Structures are given as C-alpha cells and as structure tokens.
Amino acid sequence: MAWHKTSEILRLNHSSVGQRPRRLPWATTCAFIVFTCSGALHAAEVTTKFTIHQDEPSLVHVDLGQKGQSHGDLLAFDALVQATNGEKGKLSGFILTVDIPEKDHEIFQDRIVSMVFDLGDANTLVISGKSVYPHRGELEMVKNNPQIRAVIGGTGKYIGARGQISTTRDEDGGYTHLVELID
Numbered sequence: 001m002a003w004h005k006t007s008e009i010l011r012l013n014h015s016s017v018g019q020r021p022r023r024l025p026w027a028t029t030c031a032f033i034v035f036t037c038s039g040a041l042h043a044a045e046v047t048t049k050f051t052i053h054q055d056e057p058s059l060v061h062v063d064l065g066q067k068g069q070s071h072g073d074l075l076a077f078d079a080l081v082q083a084t085n086g087e088k089g090k091l092s093g094f095i096l097t098v099d100i101p102e103k104d105h106e107i108f109q110d111r112i113v114s115m116v117f118d119l120g121d122a123n124t125l126v127i128s129g130k131s132v133y134p135h136r137g138e139l140e141m142v143k144n145n146p147q148i149r150a151v152i153g154g155t156g157k158y159i160g161a162r163g164q165i166s167t168t169r170d171e172d173g174g175y176t177h178l179v180e181l182i183d
Contacts (some may be wrong), residue, residue, distance in 0.1 A: 012121060033067075044182035046163070052083045052117060052120065054091055056173040060142070069109075073097040089119040093127075109133055113149060117177075123156035127165050141169045151181060 057079040065072040077096040082088045093115025111133050117119045117125040129149025134142055141147060154161035162179035170176055 031159075033120050034120055036106065044162075046180045048163075049177075050084050050179050051181060052081050052091075052177040054175040054177060055080045057091075057175075068070075071097060071099070075111075081177075083149040085126075087119040088122065089117060091115055091117050095131075095133075098130075113147075119148070119158075121156060124154050125151055125158050125161055125165075126153040128152050131167075139176075140168070143169045143171060145169070151179065 006034055018085065062074040062078045064070075064074055064089035064159040071167065073096075074152040075097075077091060077094070078092045080089045096112045096114075097109060098112050109132070111115070113127070113129055115127045117127070118172050119125070127149050129147075131138070131141065131147040131149065146166045148164055148166050151161050151163040151165055153159075158181075161181055163179065165180070168176045168178075
C-alpha cells in the first residue's frame with residue numbers, strides 16, 4: 001500500500017512538472033500586460049523646456065565625392081545663440097548629405113545633423129539626428145518647417161542630457177530651437 005501511495009505521489013508530481021512549462025507562457029503574458037499597463041513603457045515626462053534663438057549662421061559647403069550636390073557633401077556652420085533662460089553662446093555643427101533624390105518629383109534630400117550648443121562655463125548640449133532639406137540648390141532648411149532631432153548628451157549643468165529639440169528656420173534667416181529635456 002505504501003508503494004502505491006508513493007507511486008501515486010510520483011505520478012502527480014511528474015505530471016505537474018510537465019505542466020509547468022505550459023504555465024510559463026501564460027505567466028509571461030500576464031506579467032507583460034501588467035507591465036505595459038503600469039505606465040512603465042510610456043514616454044518620459046518633459047522636465048525642462050526652453051527656447052534658444054540662433055542668429056543667421058555662417059555656412060561653408062564642402063563638395064565631397066561627385067562634383068555638385070551628391071552623397072557625402074558636408075555643410076559646416078556656426079552662429080551666435082541666446083537662450084530664454086539668459087544663457088548665451090555659440091552653436092557649431094555639420095550636416096552630411098546621405099540621400100539625394102533620384103526622381104524628378106522628389107524634392108527633398110535627407111541629411112544627418114550633428115551640432116553642439118556651447119552655452120558657456122562648460123555647459124553644452126549635444127544634438128544629433130536626421131532632417132529633410134530642399135533638393136534643388138538650397139543649403140538651409142525650409143522656413144517655418146520644424147525638424148526634430150535628439151538631445152544625446154551634454155556637459156556641465158546639462159551632463160547626461162536627454163530629450164529632443166525642434167528646430168525651425170525663421171523668416172529673418174535665424175533659427176528657433178525648442179529644447180525639451182527629460183530626467
């Protein structure tokens with residue numbers, strides 16, 4: 001009789017062990033639903049927001065690769081800037097052409113932008129991202145058409161900065177940069 005009870009216990013334990021892997025996907029699915037509904041995957045909240053006005057930039061076009069507008073062309077720039085929080089400084093950067101339209105109806109080209117706002121006292125914001133520029137001979141962005149790029153870091157009081165920047169070319173030839181930082 002004791003052997004029969006031991007055998008029955010082993011059989012039950014063995015069958016429940018075999019069922020555990022089937023329960024794992026269910027438990028994982030439930031955990032995922034709870035995690036996603038908890039707000040953990042929602043966008044981070046903007047904690048700092050300010051505007052930087054940029055004067056008209058000094059531009060230098062470097063024709064690389066094929067003659068004329070082509071992949072790899074570089075545009076270097078710098079300009080004086082002033083933030084709404086009173087900081088003043090200089091913006092320096094470069095724009096690399098990465099996609100030239102091949103069809104006549106395509107009027108924009110893609111460029112990778114890298115720029116640094118030096119706001120004095122070792123306070124910098126580092127920006128990077130892709131933007132769309134006119135294809136037909138224009139060096140600068142279309143006026144009043146914002147481009148959004150990532151804030152990927154910084155130094156000084158902006159150490160480890162994360163967020164985004166929305167850049168708009170103004171009617172006067174300058175630019176407005178809306179900076180949104182998250183914790």
